Amino acid sequence: MSAYPELRTARLLLRQWRDSDRAPFAALNADSQVREYFPGLLTKEQSDGLAEKLELGLVERGFGFWAVEAPGVADFIGFIGISVPNFEAHFMPSVEIGWRLAREHWGKGYATEGARATMDHAFETLLLPELVSMTVPGNVRSRRVMEKLGFTRRDADDFDHPAIAEGHPLRRHVLYRLPKSRWYPMVKVGPPSDGPSTRGATAADERAPATSSALAR
Ligand SMILES: CC(C)(COP(=O)(O)OP(=O)(O)OC[C@H]1O[C@@H](n2cnc3c(N)ncnc32)[C@H](O)[C@@H]1OP(=O)(O)O)[C@@H](O)C(=O)NCCC(=O)NCCS
Numbered sequence: 354m355s356a357y358p359e360l361r362t363a364r365l366l367l368r369q370w371r372d373s374d375r376a377p378f379a380a381l382n383a384d385s386q387v388r389e390y391f392p393g394l395l396t397k398e399q400s401d402g403l404a405e406k407l408e409l410g411l412v413e414r415g416f417g418f419w420a421v422e423a424p425g426v427a428d429f430i431g432f433i434g435i436s437v438p439n440f441e442a443h444f445m446p447s448v449e450i451g452w453r454l455a456r457e458h459w460g461k462g463y464a465t466e467g468a469r470a471t472m473d474h475a476f477e478t479l480l481l482p483e484l485v486s487m488t489v490p491g492n493v494r495s496r497r498v499m500e501k502l503g504f505t506r507r508d509a510d511d512f513d514h515p516a517i518a519e520g521h522p523l524r525r526h527v528l529y530r531l532p533k534s535r536w537y538p539m540v541k542v543g544p545p546s547d548g549p550s551t552r553g554a555t556a557a558d559e560r561a562p563a564t565s566s567a568l569a570r
Pocket residue numbers: 386387388390451452453454455458459460461462463464465466487488489492493494495497498501
């Protein structure tokens with residue numbers, strides 16, 4: 354039994370990091386497709402340092418970027434979770450949701466599925482009032498995940514990431530927000546125009562595995 358919250362979905366386990374995650378994590382951090390929208394690849398040492406930081410973050414806070422396992426498929430496919438950004442910006446203080454998966458596991462809905470469990474935990478257990486998510490404008494895959502989850506963006510929230518040098522093509526970022534007040538109607542009630550609960554039921558059904566199992570083990 355783990356001392357830290359683990360989140361389960363129909364296909365995923367979001368869990369504490371293990372030493373055995375470090376090799377596949379280093380491989381994804383050295384993949385130029387995975388790192389297309391980040392400033393450079395990570396060395397093995399940098400990747401291990403990040404894994405250690407994320408592991409400690411879960412110990413200290415009880416939430417963070419969880420290592421993601423797809424039982425029966427792969428012991429480690431990447432990370433999904435929430436964190437507190439460590440830079441100043443107009444939307445701080447806030448809690449960010451994010452994801453990074455190995456290339457061979459893209460396009461299967463894993464990021465969206467794991468993020469839904471994370472959002473349940475963030476809104477229903479941690480009682481956060483809002484989540485934000487950010488990326489560069491060109492990262493359409495990540496933006497699509499945000500939009501599928503119900504996050505919305507305003508031009509006025511776009512910002513220059515202070516950790517990225519002025520003039521760097523990845524400095525400009527888009528910010529998406531989802532207040533808790535919009536999470537509940539989206540997944541639990543469904544819009545009134547849907548008639549006799551078709552879309553609401555679908556959303557609830559889709560989310561059920563994450564909801565029923567988003568519990569600490
Ligand atoms: C972003 C990322 C986590 C998405 O993971 P994933 O498990 O493939 O995501 P999902 O399958 O849940 O959803 C991806 C969506 O993007 C869509 N998509 C994929 N490629 C696309 C493209 N070129 N243009 C538009 N949409 C695209 C998919 O069709 C899917 O949407 P759909 O369900 O409506 O069809 C993954 O691509 C990744 O790890 N990227 C590298 C790291 C990264 O950029 N992290 C985010 C930093 S902010």
